[in-house]
Amino acid sequence: DTEVTQTPKHLVMGMTNKKSLKCEQHMGHRAMYWYKQKAKKPPELMFVYSYEKLSINESVPSRFSPECPNSSLLNLHLHALQPEDSALYLCASRSGPEGTEAFFGQGTRLTVV
Amino acid sequence: GQNIDQPTEMTATEGAIVQINCTYQTSGFNGLFWYQQHAGEAPTFLSYNVLDGLEEKGRFSSFLSRSKGYSYLLLKELQMKDSASYLCAVKVQAGTALIFGKGTTLSVSS
Numbered sequence: 001d002t003e004v005t006q007t008p009k010h011l012v013m014g015m016t017n018k019k020s021l022k023c024e025q026h027m028g029h030r031a032m033y034w035y036k037q038k039a040k041k042p043p044e045l046m047f048v049y050s051y052e053k054l055s056i057n058e059s060v061p062s063r064f065s066p067e068c069p070n071s072s073l074l075n076l077h078l079h080a081l082q083p084e085d086s087a088l089y090l091c092a093s094r095s096g097p098e099g100t101e102a103f104f105g106q107g108t109r110l111t112v113v
Numbered sequence: 114g115q116n117i118d119q120p121t122e123m124t125a126t127e128g129a130i131v132q133i134n135c136t137y138q139t140s141g142f143n144g145l146f147w148y149q150q151h152a153g154e155a156p157t158f159l160s161y162n163v164l165d166g167l168e169e170k171g172r173f174s175s176f177l178s179r180s181k182g183y184s185y186l187l188l189k190e191l192q193m194k195d196s197a198s199y200l201c202a203v204k205v206q207a208g209t210a211l212i213f214g215k216g217t218t219l220s221v222s223s
Contacts (some may be wrong), residue, residue, distance in 0.1 A: 004155075033210050042214060042215050042216050044213075045210045048210050056209070056210065090155060090156075100144065100161050101146075102146075102158065102211060104155035105155055106154065106155045107154075109153075
């Protein structure tokens with residue numbers, strides 16, 4: 001199983017809603033990442049978890065709150081988002097901080113209305 | 114800051130060979146990656162270089178020169194399905210995530 005699974009695939013939410021994005025992998029990877037990608041732009045790093053601990057937060061606004069409940073799961077909790085937060089949110093994992101290939105999930109297409 | 118440059122767009126015809134260049138100026142270097150991304154889909158891994166030289170994998174090859182801060186991705190025998198965005202990414206130091214260039218959109222025509 002070389003898959004990173006993200007749910008939901010699409011999400012439309014209002015600016016007062018609270019929602020969560022989920023990411024799951026069963027490859028035993030110990031490094032997991034959230035990226036944000038706007039149309040025709042490269043992925044931008046948001047958060048890095050290494051061995052279930054948050055190791056990098058790229059100055060992301062507090063309306064995005066990551067959580068890593070165990071080594072297979074990574075969540076991104078969303079609250080009070082703005083329309084400019086609409087983007088493709090990608091989860092990725094790597095065997096460890098020293099690992100090479102990063103596997104990406106299919107992403108969640110988020111629209112904030 | 115970190116700077117990774119790639120051409121924005123390239124076009125080529127089926128069966129041809131195309132070379133996509135990437136230059137980088139980063140605070141450190143611990144490997145360079147190439148990813149392919151079709152519209153609306155996740156990036157998929159193509160290649161990884163950490164030492165100078167050429168890595169070949171089927172129709173795809175990637176080259177790295179660390180002294181020049183330069184890499185290229187070579188695609189041979191182009192097919193229509195190779196139309197996609199090609200992302201160059203650098204791992205600045207061990208234990209960090211990838212920093213992506215803006216990507217090169219390749220259009221392959223018949």
